[in-house]
Amino acid sequence: MKKKVGITGASGYAGIELVKLLSKHPDVELGCVTSRSLAGTNVADNMPALRHLLPENFKFISSSPEEQAKMDDIDIWFLALPHGAAAEYARALVNAGKTVLDLSADFRLNSLDIYREYYGADHPAPELLQMGKYVIPELFPVSADDKLIACAGCYPTSILLPLIPLMRENAAGRKHIVIDSYSGVSGAGKKADMGYIFCERNESAKAYGLPKHRHLSEIEEELSAAAGENIVVQFNPHLAPMTRGISTTITLPAKFEGVEAVYEIWQKYYSGKPFVKILKSGSYPDTLHVCGTNRCDISAVYDPRTKNLVVCSVIDNLVKGASGQAVQIMNLICGFKETAGLL
Structure with missing residues (x-):
């Protein structure tokens, strides 16, 4: 039944x-x-x-x-x-x-x-x-005993999926983290507002919500919990001329030369996870490729000039960043196949 x-x-x-x-x-x-x-x-x-x-x-x-x-x-x-x-x-x-x-x-x-x-x-x-239990299902397990689920926000999902494993494993610097995210206009909700009509947003991109967008609160809280110390980041959200999708680029100090250690950690956390795809270094995630899916694509490069790690991720803000992730969590709570209704 x-x-x-x-x-x-x-x-x-x-x-x-x-x-x-x-x-x-x-x-x-x-x-x-x-x-x-x-x-x-x-x-x-x-x-x-x-x-x-x-x-x-x-x-x-x-x-x-x-x-x-x-x-x-x-x-x-x-x-x-x-x-x-x-x-x-x-x-x-x-x-x-x-x-x-x-x-x-x-x-x-x-x-x-x-x-x-x-x-x-x-x-x-x-x-x-x-x-309330804060959940990104690949990072925080759930069970039938969990009765109040706080589904992670869209920007935080795109940020925490690549970063939390690195914070937990102390595999990257924890200071001077800069996060630039670009969201489709649907992230603002379904409303009549002059600032979001087609002629205002088409061929237009701009920053907003600086320096303390509301999602910054959950980003810093969850990164701090993962690191075991207070983490402060510079989060710069932007509105992009597209209907849906989030593209995030994260710059943070590297602890190792190259990206091999980063990729090993990501494989440890996400091997067998159906909705996180790890792209090879030098391959850059594209919102077009995740639109309409419950997937997060991630990749990283190392910059030997600045000694920084540059991490990229993309999601569909309405699916993996909202409704699809909620259905994925329901599947796990109820004992359904994790991918049920999502492929």
Whole structure:
């Protein structure tokens, strides 16, 4: 029997991607999708590209956290909501014994003070903060006992996958780390905003969110935990003229000449992992090659002039950086094949 799942906030780009992935997943049935703005309308009419996957009369509903908690036939909920709003639903669903996979930032941080600093408000569910488990599945194991999953952010996923193994193994310098990331416009969310319309973004690239983009908080927290000491990085996000994808370039001091030690560590961590592909040194990851996939491609070169290691990675921000990673985590929690619904 297939396991029933629900999506809260299914009208945004990450929500649409969740609907697409879960509608064709071999082991689950999409039982409920919610959207306050689209309640009562057919899901397929709002996502016409998915008409072949969705029942004809499958409709969005508008429901409160308490109403969703009472849906006894749905045990797993994906929250594709803005930070702040997700915590309200997580509280009700976790208290009802549901498994919650939260795509927002509400449970990614361990510190209430850091949350307040970066998100400008007190945490809406502080009693759940320590329960939330931050997960990139290749780096942090999960089990059926984990009931509140904080899915890693898109930029952090592209950064932490190549860097955490190097921090854990003390295989690269830990100071003067500079990270330049370029994101497709879908990373800003599905909204009407003059700054994101086609004529403003086409043929245009710019930095934004400097010097303290919100994702910096989870990047530094997770790198510090991996290194066992406080790690401070310079994170420079950019908006690129593409719909989806993230390209990240990381410059950090090398500990060894060449990249052999780096590649040995990556092989140790990612050999047999279906969604991390290690490219040979001198081969540069391209967002075009991961678009629509749950894959992260990584590579590295050594610069003998500066004694720096230069690491490159790419992901699809909506798949490996959001919805696909959430489905991958669900697969592992439920004991499904890790790649189910993702290939």
